[in-house]
Amino acid sequence: QVQLVQSGAEVKKSGASVKVSCKASGYIFSSYEIHWVRQATGQGLEWMGWMNPNSGNTDYAQKFQGRVNMTRNTSINTAYMELSSLRSEDTAIYYCARGDSVSGYGFHYYWGQGTLVTVSS
Amino acid sequence: DIQMTQSPSSLSASVGDRVTITCRASQSISSYLNWYQQKPGKAPKLLIYAASSLQGRVPSRFSGSGSGTDFTLTISSLQPEDFATYSCQQSYSTPWTFGQGTKVEIK
Numbered sequence: 740q741v742q743l744v745q746s747g748a749e750v751k752k753s754g755a756s757v758k759v760s761c762k763a764s765g766y767i768f769s770s771y772e773i774h775w776v777r778q779a780t781g782q783g784l785e786w787m788g789w790m791n792p793n794s795g796n797t798d799y800a801q802k803f804q805g806r807v808n809m810t811r812n813t814s815i816n817t818a819y820m821e822l823s824s825l826r827s828e829d830t831a832i833y834y835c836a837r838g839d840s841v842s843g844y845g846f847h848y849y850w851g852q853g854t855l856v857t858v859s860s
Numbered sequence: 861d862i863q864m865t866q867s868p869s870s871l872s873a874s875v876g877d878r879v880t881i882t883c884r885a886s887q888s889i890s891s892y893l894n895w896y897q898q899k900p901g902k903a904p905k906l907l908i909y910a911a912s913s914l915q916g917r918v919p920s921r922f923s924g925s926g927s928g929t930d931f932t933l934t935i936s937s938l939q940p941e942d943f944a945t946y947s948c949q950q951s952y953s954t955p956w957t958f959g960q961g962t963k964v965e966i967k
Binding site for chain 1: 906913954
């Protein structure tokens with residue numbers, strides 16, 4: 740069965756960087772995009788960007804341009820999301836989600852369990 | 861970026877009620893609209909994609925409609941397990957923006 744398993748919770752200081760991993764299993768890793776979505780406590784979902792594990796191509800939301808880097812290691816079927824210059828507003832649960840589609844309509848069916856990133860001053 | 865606006869932000873309803881949540885896009889997104897259900901401490905769960913296509917394991921009391929800029933999620937008879945937060949998402953163009961969510965609470 741398809742699974743996305745994320746790394747554990749992180750506590751970081753303002754200005755630092757965090758790197759969250761997302762290990763995929765149960766499908767051909769290079770065949771599906773990996774998207775990243777975050778959610779601050781009590782807030783809505785916020786789409787951050789996606790990465791093509793086959794090519795390494797990425798597409799980031801403008802809000803995160805220059806601060807986010809999505810990469811992958813195909814030998815271990817793992818995607819990574821690194822966010823730099825952390826500030827308190829980045830405190831959130833970060834989810835990876837597979838980019839699925841039917842007839843060209845994209846959606847997220849499979850999600851990781853989420854990784855809590857806490858940024859403290 | 862395409863802005864997605866949901867209404868209401870929250871609602872109180874009783875078991876058996878018919879519930880309707882709306883989502884409006886800031887520009888036409890054809891039928892590129894998804895609905896998710898999220899319970900506390902859990903990842904979102906896909907309910908509907910392409911505006912009206914029910915994901916395979918979702919009960920038929922859930923339905924979606926609309927195209928262009930206006931969309932609706934309807935729960936025909938609210939069940940105890942349906943109390944959750946519902947979010948829309950457009951996948952017409954990146955960034956795949958979400959609505960702010962609608963919390964469905966027990967009356």
